[in-house]
Every structure is written in structure tokens, then in C-alpha cells.
Amino acid sequence: MAGLRRTKDQQWKLVVQGLAAGCLAEGYDRLPGAKMRVEFAFSHAWRRWEDTYRFPSVDPNDFFIYARKSERRNGASAAFGWGSELEPYLAGGCAGWEPTKVLDLLSERDAPDEESWVALATLFVSDLTKS
DSSP, X not given: OTTOOOOXXXXXXXXXXXXXXXXXXXXXXXXXOXXXXXXXXXXXXXXXXTTGGGOTTOOGGGHHHHHHHGGGOTTOSEEEEESSEEEEEEOGGGTTSOHHHHHHHHHTTTOOOHHHHHHHHHHHHHHHTOO
């Protein structure tokens, strides 16, 4: 159902949730938090991810805005805390779940499958953790 229309905000909400849960599924609960480094890593990962076509309104230059906003979103299943480090976490009623269960839930909402979210997270983390 890639044709389902979402607002820019809805697209970003899904991307941030999928990325946060994907990071957790890969075992990352703390990442470097320098703003420029995080933004560059997301932009680079976004250009290489095969499912960007599903999110035509997502501009990777806006990642900081929407990642920061994720902590305050009602109904989010995953989000990022951002201080000196970037900290993905499961939110709300999903807090005790396995990250893969959250990814399955997101995939049921006309989104990329679990493997695709993990692929985005892998691209993101590999750039973010490079020396």
C-alpha cells in the first residue's frame, strides 16, 4: 500500500519510529549525539536506503527537528532522546516490548518491513559510529 497518502508530519513520525526501533533491534541504545554528525549520518543513510520513495515529503535536512520532536509525540511507539548522546527507546505502551515487535507493528501500517527498517538503522549507525 505504498500509495497511502500521509502528511509530511506523519511520514516523519513513521521514519523516526522505524529508525529508533531499528537501532534498538541492532543493539544500539546509545549513539554519538553531536548534532552535525547525526544529521550527516542520517542524510547519508537516507540517500542509500531503498525505501525513501515511500516518504516523498521527508527532507533529510530536517532530521534534527523531527528526532527532537519524537520525545513529545503522543502515541509514538519509538523515539529518540537527545542530549549529549542520541538515545533510541521504545515509548508509551511499547516500552516493554522487543524492538522487532515494534517494527512488525510499524510494518502493518503500510510501511517498509522489519528488514528494511533495520537496513536504514544499519546505514545510519555505520556512518554515525565511524571514527
